[in-house]
Structure formats: C-alpha cells, structure tokens
Amino acid sequence: MNQEIKFYKYQGCGNDFILIDDRQNSITLTTGQIEKLCDRRFGIGADGLMLLRSKEGYDFQMVYYNADGNESTMCGNGGRCITRFASDLGITFPKYNFLAIDGPHDATIEANGIVNLKMIDVHQVASFPGFKFLNTGSPHVVMPVTDILNIDVYNKGKEIRYSDTFTPGGTNVNFTEVTDNNTIFVRTYERGVEDETLSCGTGVTACALMQADLSNNAEPQTVNVKTRGGNLKVMFTAENEQTFSNIWLCGPAEKVFEGNIQIQGL
Numbered sequence: 001m002n003q004e005i006k007f008y009k010y011q012g013c014g015n016d017f018i019l020i021d022d023r024q025n026s027i028t029l030t031t032g033q034i035e036k037l038c039d040r041r042f043g044i045g046a047d048g049l050m051l052l053r054s055k056e057g058y059d060f061q062m063v064y065y066n067a068d069g070n071e072s073t074m075c076g077n078g079g080r081c082i083t084r085f086a087s088d089l090g091i092t093f094p095k096y097n098f099l100a101i102d103g104p105h106d107a108t109i110e111a112n113g114i115v116n117l118k119m120i121d122v123h124q125v126a127s128f129p130g131f132k133f134l135n136t137g138s139p140h141v142v143m144p145v146t147d148i149l150n151i152d153v154y155n156k157g158k159e160i161r162y163s164d165t166f167t168p169g170g171t172n173v174n175f176t177e178v179t180d181n182n183t184i185f186v187r188t189y190e191r192g193v194e195d196e197t198l199s200c201g202t203g204v205t206a207c208a209l210m211q212a213d214l215s216n217n218a219e220p221q222t223v224n225v226k227t228r229g230g231n232l233k234v235m236f237t238a239e240n241e242q243t244f245s246n247i248w249l250c251g252p253a254e255k256v257f258e259g260n261i262q263i264q265g266l
Ligand SMILES: N[C@@H](CCC[C@H](N)C(=O)O)C(=O)O
Pocket: 015, 047, 066, 072, 073, 074, 075, 076, 077, 078, 138, 139, 172, 190, 191, 192, 193, 199, 200, 201, 202, 203
C-alpha cells in the first residue's frame, strides 16, 4: 500500500537532510524506503534522513539514517538541522536538550540563525602513519594534506574507508589543510553516503580538535573551518593530546523546502 507522508528538507553548510516529524513515535521506514527517499533522482535527495521523536526527559530524540538507508552514528550537521526543525515546529526556543545515538546534546539558536551544538567529549586519538583517528560521535580519519582543492577525495577516501584497518564498521575520511592562522579547509568522504559531501559536522569537529594548541590546556579555543558548503566554527578545551571537552560545533542550518511524498509499502 502507498501512503503519503509530509517531509521537510534542511541543509547545514550543504550537508542536506530529510526531516520527518514523528512526535507520535509511530513511523517505521525500511532501509529501502529511506534509500529511495534520499536518492537524488528517484526521491527527494539528501545525504541523510532524520526522525524527530518524542522522548521523556528531553525536548526531542534524533534518529539518524545515512543516505544508504542504514541507521548510523552521530551527525553533527544533522544535529544542528534537527534543532532548527524543532524550533520551526515550535517545540521550544532558544535552548534545547535532545537525545541522539551517542547520548544527550545541548543546542542553542542565536538571533542571527547560527545553531550551536554541544558534541560529546573525546577521550582517545589513535595515530597512524599519515593520519589520526578519533570518534566525535562518528568515527573519523583526519589526514593533513596540501593543495586540498585538487585532492581526489572520492578515491582516496574510499580506499581508507574500506581498508582492513577500519573493517568491519568503516570510517569517514577527512582531508584537512591549514589555510591561515586558526583556519582550516576540510573535505570529507562520508561513510553511508559513499561519496564526498559538501560538509560533515562530526568530521569538521575532528579536524578542528587536531589543530589544538596543546600548550593552552585551560582556556577555550576556537578553530574556523571552511568547507565546500560553507563556514563552521568549532570551540573546545584541549586537556591534553587525547582529551577534549566542552566541544561546540557552530554554523548555519536552514529549511530549504517542504512537501508530501508517496512511500511505497508504508
Ligand atoms: N554528516 C554527518 C555525519 C553522518 C554520519 C556519517 N555518515 C557516518 O555514518 O559516520 C555529520 O555532519 O557529522
């Protein structure tokens, strides 16, 4: 049976998502249905899909699926977009506390529309030849490069994502270049989209942390991040080279359009 559902499309620095209001906690979508909704030719088109659900003790719950239809780990830009969605639905404003797969998150919306999302603390950074690996809610390789605009993100990223080192879960792969004092440019191959996306919030966060001034382990630090989809800012405290706390991912998140779509078999 076909059924029509209402959807909303949001983007945060070009990382785009389908949002569904599931405050009744009644919507179940199959992997195939989500994959089709995210398809840029046969569906709405998006890097991922989120259900906004009710959750006792929180303003809402975020359930995140990658474009391949599988539920995945934390999405930073998604977290910022669902916060904007909650505000647009009139859930609350301007402070939010929601539950995601990696635990509770605080978020705020500034008068100028910037959405700030508190990320989980990081307690471990692994070193490999040529790159670091850390988990900011999702797993990320951070590889410093030069001439970032000419990096083959798709092929290099895919090779690392599917390498034995990261089997079976895989990883997202970020390429990062310092462009000037306190600013980096980041490009990301995203697991579950299996391509470069215009921006990845948990990836940008991982790259920013790897720029920490480790001589400054008390004061909050800020790293500005440029991506192909726009600019973000990451604020944090670096306790040592393995431990980071009070991490905030800050940037724009906007509604693009809304509509209704028929879903086969719903
Ligand atoms: N786009 C996201 C990351 C989403 C999860 C990722 N694709 C994964 O499966 O690890 C972000 O903004 O953080």
